[in-house]
Amino acid sequence: MLDSRFFSYQNGELNCEGAGLEALAERYGTPLFVMSRNALKNQYAAFEDAFSGLDHFTCYSVKANFNIHVIEALAEEGAGCDVNSGGELFRALKAGVDPRKIIMAGVGKSESDIEYALSSDILMLKAESLSELRHIDTVAGRLGVVARVGVRINPNVTAETHPYITTGDSKEKFGIDEASFEEMFRLLGSLKHLRLVCLDMHIGSQIFDTGFFHAATEKLLDVLEATRSAGFAIEFLDIGGGFPVTYDPQDPATPIGDFAERLKPMLETTGLTIIFEPGRFLAANSGLLLTRVQYRKRNHIGKEFLIVDAGMTELIRPALYQSHHEILPVRERDTTMIADVVGPVCESGDFFARARTVGAVNEGEYMAILSAGAYGAVMSNNYNGRLRPAEVMVDQGQDRLIRRRDTYDQLIQNEVDL
Template sequence: MNYFEYRDGEMVVENKKISDIADSVGTPFYLYSSASLAYQYNQFKEAFGDIDLLICYAVKANTNQAVIKTFADLGAGADVVSEGEMRRALKAGIPASKIVYSGVAKTVQEMTYALEQGIFQFNVESEPELYQLSQVADNLGKTANITFRVNPDVDAKTHAKISTGKSENKFGVPWKNVRALCADAAKLPGIKLVGLDLHIGSQITELDPFEEAFTRVCDLVEVLREDGHDLTRLDLGGGLGIPYEGDDFPPLPREYAEMVKRVTNHLGCKIIIEPGRFLVGNAGVLVSKVVYVKKGEERKFLIIDAAMNDLVRPSMYDAYHGIDPIKESDQERTLYDVVGPVCETGDTFATNRLIEPMESGDLLAIRSVGAYGAVMSGTYNTRKLIPEVLVNNDEFAVVRPRPSYDDIIGLDQLPPWLSK
């Protein structure tokens, strides 16, 4: 469901005019819809029905406290990949008993903090990590519930930079090593093997790769149970995509859930899923203002006040994002390159994109940026991080303010020999 729509020729979010928010906050800024966040979460929850399920929001997709708190209030757990993300989840109200710790390079400090909080489980990704976690847990007199993240060597059919389930990827335990590693884990102090985990990638737009991977891992659970391991949890990761372009819609949560239940129900395991992009991606837009309309020899450019440091996905992944004016027009659309002010040719959001004619001062929305937008932003060219705004019906609040230049420059400290 789209909560960013046109009414009387002007784009609104829920029941709030975006132009009114822009007048108050200034551009550029990220804008999120509370109703969209709740709708996406409830789609998953309702699709799985009454099975034993834990939905852990993948915090890396959008780490804003207001977003995490929205999911916490809906009953979500969290999937985290750092101590910082865990601290964010805890502060937003998600209990440690609903937090799953993923990531390939967990440090002793991070393991210690997570164990002291009483984390739900660690998704262990390598043999060295297993032995390090055993030592840390044993020294603390605690037991770490673990799953092994299995690399099923399945092609997720997604962008190479967000594919994580092939044998050449850095993630997970190699398929051929799992049985031996489980046998080792059973003998280690401070370790309790409770299940298996997998995550084959992000922005997956068809069910076949999921089903292939899940089937392989379910078969492995049965083998490991025959080996004597009491496996009660199956963490299926995330990865379900969202529509970025046109009418190419990925599977719905209902279709995904039906497949999961068909493949896994015979095991009687608790199912854990870790959606991120699906929950937040289409819940956000980036609102920007046209600074100049520039005519080149063969192209027309919309130069806007947002830049690649604010939204890096088009530059990093050649990602497509819909771009629409805040105010509709009945004029014939024209071709533009939409670019930002950063001194890089890669500071381009769209090339030869058909958009309604726009002028200096007009507002536009870059769509589907709720995931991997603000979290990947930076201050290149000493540009201010842009605000994040959350709307709830006809109300809005700035949930991350725009810093001042003094805030940014003040992070630097001169050494003693330059301070005289």
């Protein structure tokens, strides 16, 4: 959803912080991701304000958008990073993030991921299985270090969200469930190259109901008590992310202040530093995807299609999660049409909207697909031999390229020559 402080129509043209989107499309080509630096900063400030007064540390979840310029913008405001792989760690370090403000999650970390994290002296690795604890201990022993670790607890709370993005249910692959706690405590007591410093949870994404966070946090606090009783000195409690954003104006997200109001009284009593991992909350509505209408098509039953030059290769969320993204004409329109907005990829699932009322645009004109700052560019791919798009960041009307568009040569650069 548009935040009019950063995205608005001016003189009939949609702008990002005063930069006209039509001019950006002409300068850089389409499809094109456009990020607002100050929208990112504003979202981070809103999050920090909601949880002010609580001893906490906010780690941007890099998986939402791992462009190093996005990471750098948030790090400049004070954010740390939550990474899920060696590649994301590399990006965070390249963006200038202090290693001691980086935490590494991930249910299937490789040995090289673990070694890179330990060698970089990041704040902690978060383990999701007993086997992983053993593996981290082995790598730490080989390196001659003591690894700071957190353990991800699966609270068995099934949040109401898309099934592909729920992560706190014991049927899913994430975390260690309560049946394994006693074995976990014995194991941690025997491993000589680990130091348990954190308990962690993450129950999913786009959680609108504060009650799910409350229930999961209660379970995590019970685990904290048991962990302390077992003799472990915990320093951090990681609540994860999953705070919602508005994609559809008809379904507004629960304000972040409501979550803070529910959680702060529970967390203040722990005496620990609380870690949060917002990703989508910071990035989603800080960016959009610009696309050009290639063709207007009407079939024999009168169905109208707008065929645009962006597709599921640039923004896969509608195909993967059936998610809603608002779509606006870059040039304001007084008239509307009902159309399917579809991409050029050879899949029936390659669409952004079905039977949607949109501005009546013509071939060659531009449209903006909103809320594309998270899980857009970062999930883009080269299916159908398509070139991953360029990315631009706007800061107070000044635009700069933060990722060049792919070239044909890049499509085959890692393949063995014929």
